[in-house]
Amino acid sequence: MNKSLSATTLLPIAAPPVEALVQDSASRWLIAVALGSASLAVSAQLSIPMVPVPMTMQTYVVIMLGALCGWRLAALTVLAYLLEGAAGLPVFSDGHAGFGWLMGRTGGYLFGYLAAAAFIGFLADSGWNNVWWKLALSLAIGHGIVFAFGVPWLAVFLGWDKAIVFGLTPFLIGTVLKTALAFFSVYGVRTFAKAA
Numbered sequence: 010m011n012k013s014l015s016a017t018t019l020l021p022i023a024a025p026p027v028e029a030l031v032q033d034s035a036s037r038w039l040i041a042v043a044l045g046s047a048s049l050a051v052s053a054q055l056s057i058p059m060v061p062v063p064m065t066m067q068t069y070v071v072i073m074l075g076a077l078c079g080w081r082l083a084a085l086t087v088l089a090y091l092l093e094g095a096a097g098l099p100v101f102s103d104g105h106a107g108f109g110w111l112m113g114r115t116g117g118y119l120f121g122y123l124a125a126a127a128f129i130g131f132l133a134d135s136g137w138n139n140v141w142w143k144l145a146l147s148l149a150i151g152h153g154i155v156f157a158f159g160v161p162w163l164a165v166f167l168g169w170d171k172a173i174v175f176g177l178t179p180f181l182i183g184t185v186l187k188t189a190l191a192f193f194s195v196y197g198v199r200t201f202a203k204a205a
Contacts, residue, residue: 025076025077025078025079025130025133025134025138026077026198026199026202027041027077027078027079027082028077028078028079028081028082028134029202031082038082038085041078041082041086042082042085042086042089043089045070045074045078045082045083045086045087045089045090046086046087046089046090046093046100048070048074049067049070049071049074049086049087049090049100049122050090050093050098050100052065052066052067052069052070053065053067053100053101053102053103054102054103054104056102056103058103059175059179060175061114061115061163061166061167061175061176062114062115062118062159062163062175062176062180063102063103063115064179064180064183065102066187067102067122068122068125068151068152068155068184068187069187069190069191071087071122071125071126071151071155072125072126072129072148072151072152072187072188072191073191073194073195074086074087074126074130075125075126075127075128075129075130075132075133075147075151076129076130076133076138076144076147076148076191076195077133077195077198078126078130078133079130079133079134080126080127080128080129080130080131080133080134081130082130083126083127083129083130084123084126084127084130086126087122087123087126087127088123090122091111091119091120091122091123094106094107094110094111094119095107095108095111101119102115114162114163114166114167115159115163116162117158117159117160117161117162117163118155118156118158118159118162120158120162121154121155121156121157121158121159122155124154124155124158125151125152125154125155126151128147128150128151128154129147129148129150129151132147132150133147138195138199141196144192144195144196145188145192148188148191148192148195149188152184152187152188156176156177156180159176160172160173160176160177163175163176164176
């Protein structure tokens with residue numbers, strides 16, 4: 010039965026677009042993971058140098074992965090990215106690499122990417138992308154998860170005061186902007202996918 014969209018509904022409930030595209034094809038999963046991890050690597054190089062935590066476009070890509078890929082594909086993609094960096098590929102911010110960097114001062118944010126992508130993906134799989142305020146909330150929560158991992162980890166190295174000053178406060182405005190950008194990006198991709 011067809012129903013007109015309400016003020017809160019974006020699109021009829023459906024699987025996240027990328028997850029629907031890859032379905033059960035192993036080759037498509039591998040391609041999606043490769044493209045997603047490459048996107049994370051590229052976004053890590055789009056940075057504003059800051060000490061000790063650089064400002065990058067990675068969180069935008071992370072929350073987009075969750076919303077568009079569902080939890081399994083999003084988590085696998087971020088995990089692949091982390092393993093690539095730990096193995097020595099220069100995929101972390103400013104071309105850094107290695108297990109030592111992964112476990113260093115910014116490691117909490119990196120592991121937060123994995124948790125955020127999986128959580129947003131779980132909500133997307135549950136239909137949260139289909140209601141505008143739930144989509145917006147899921148993306149905002151995803152950013153919060155990254156900070157929930159990153160700031161305490163950074164505090165181990167710098168103490169709580171400095172971790173908040175250098176690892177949270179400077180990123181708040183950028184977080185709002187990237188969340189808004191991701192919201193409209195997801196909405197645009199889903200609209201295009203429905204029309205295709």
